Amino acid sequence: MLFNSYAYIFCFLPLIFIVYFFLNRKKLTLAAKIWLTLSSFFFYGYWNPIYLPLIAGSILFNYAVGSALLKFRKNSPLLIIGVIGNLGLLIYFKYMDFFITNLNTLTVLNLPLLHIVLPIGISFFTFTQIAYLVDTYKGSAQEYSLINYTLFVTFFPHLLAGPIIHHKEIMPQFDYRRNKVLNYRHIAQGLFLFSLGLFKKVIIADTLATWANNGFDYATTLTFLEAWVTSLSFTLQLYFDFSGYTDMALGSSLLFNIKLPINFNSPYKALSVQDFWRRWHITLSRFMRDYVYIPLGGNRVSEPHLLFNLLLTFLLVGLWHGAGWTFVLWGLLHGGALILERLWRKTHVNLPRPLSWFLTFGFVNAAWVFFRARTFTDAIKVLTGMCGMNGIVLPEILSHTLSGLRDWGLEFGLSLRNIEGDIKTPLMIIVFLLLSLLYKNSDEMVAGVRPNLLNLVIFCTVILSSILYLSPYSEYLYFRF
């Protein structure tokens, strides 16, 4: 089920909320947890019930391994079995066709592709459970109740696209007595956050999607302006889409007095690539740091080894996002940029902040081209366009003012024709970019939510415009990861 659907907003969420607190009020706390768990299964299966046994099986497997780890402390083979089981599932569903395609390319084998449809959220619930097993192994998590464990994995606000959570930061919240009663401040904050997320997704991200999709998928060639609009549209679309989704997840969860970890902290304000990864998809960065980078040796190894580990970690970050060489390259680009930054820091030369921002944003924007493009040909198409190699066409409206530029090879005409944009398109991109750079992010806004008239007007305007603008078939970009 999508957060931005009528079914979720008008039926699912209110019903789950009312029954949950009713059961808690009647002191039926176990029943309330079971209700939330079953509702989460319904939420997951509403899209495609065929994968319910898959997630149920995955939960049972990890619960069994987790229980065994609790019984036989520090048992490495058990942990290895658990991690391999999870990764095996992920590899089968997500990477099998990628593997077969590459095998067919490298050898004379002509193995048929399996065309496996990726179960929604598999990357997220797999990573959540791997983290649980490792935490259990280390002794920082323990869960003896199957209901609690199932609720931890399936709690619907984080199930499909994160944030990736830790057992110890979520499950104690379900047991706090104060969290079993209505908390009006949390409800107000939750509703406010949800409305902001819905607005970001429905009004901003879906608007940007048109130009990004046209540029990446359909246009055969892109002029300078078209290519920049295409890449910036996607850069902003991805941020507003994913952070909007996260806002809705955090907002929904807050209604139940459960605080999920934040995932975004104004990432496009970052002044370095390292800073960017502290602000973008924070729970994934945390996971990769804690469960990949540090076990590889972290900062305690020799410099060349450390740089290699950095590259390897980001190669895996790239692969986690998708089974394709474009994702691998995207991950390697970020790994490479982090290495360069590390080497640059040793020169003790500090760049001015505006220049640091410009270089960071420019790099992130260019790297997203590989992340979004379905093929390298598409990526090259956008990048060559951005370099002006397919010509520069400026809007006809400027032809009189800037007519002298014709001598330099510039043309005037329908400057955004190939991506179906018009004169408003660049203006909207500038507005959305400024929003992401200058305005408070959702978490900062919600922290300051007071029950006053201004916030009431903002809430009503934002939620009403979003509901009226709902597109029932839009999908979240991050579901495919």
Added chain:
Amino acid sequence: MGRDDRIKYKWWITYGLLVVLTVLAMVAVFNYKVDSIGIFHADKGLFFIASNLFEGKMVAGPINYNEGEFQRIIVENSPIPIDMVVVGSSRGMGVRKRFIRTEKTFFNHSMTAATLEDLMAIIGLYLVQGRLPRTIILCLDPWMFKEKNNLTKWQSIVPYYKKILGEIYGKDIEINLNRRSKYQELINLEYTLANIKGVKKRKSKKFYITKTMEVNNFVREPDGSIHFPHGTKGERSEGTQPLAQLGGRGLEQYSKDFYAILNQRLFEDFVIYLRKQGSEVILYLPPIEPIAYEKIKERYYIVIEIENYLRHFTLKQNILLLGSYDPKKYNFLSSDFFDYLHGDEIVAKRIFEGPQL
């Protein structure tokens, strides 16, 4: 949080939800009452179109009305039995009686963005009348072979789809159409804006009789076929190239995760059922604009697989198949199309002028 704060937050939530629900209720009532395209109330304009077509007149007007309901009115009120029908999407709207060498009575029931289920529903309308057409031309698009393709139009004829499905498989069949409820339109911004425009234009006539195709509107011929607005064709003067560059976009939205022919069983059972009932079935594959076709082929090999499958199926069942998604097979050029999915007059004409039907 103190008691005062708790009360303030409680009132803030209450006012907020009250305002939101009240505004939504007002929008819903407005949309229900105005209902400019007849989603909730019978549209008198549809009877106007139908009665004039029956009298042999051409009717011009917009196409954003309940096309499913319109087809129901045609089938239920036709003064003469219809012997030959075309059912398909907008890509089949250009098939006209005069292109076909036949003496049979004819009607083109093609509807915008139709799915296989929509095609079956139209035939279900005839089934309920107790008389299936003698010849049924199924205009097939690749997306029709994608199960649960989420096309939500034509809710009003869903019962007729169920009827024919019941006839094919028996009465106790579970149907999961995964369709969008028409009541969602009550709080849809686009529909609200359409209704606001509808209120403004209420006094002007939505549909009118025309003797010429040279009007800037959709024109429906008495045989049910449609001419696209003059303005749409006008785009061709700038060259089909820009549209073709976006090739496959129309197909893309129906082709997400489209790797296999998923509606195969339903399609075959439907065709076999029609033949058992004594109807002749003809398949028509409308060509795609040449540049767009090359683009689509790259991305969606499934389109070629579907055509191969249909050719194999028709050969095995001894069914006539006309057309091809590949425009080269009939030597069509970009200039024969007014956009990347829709052919001009010459396309259907050249394909249908051959055989005696």
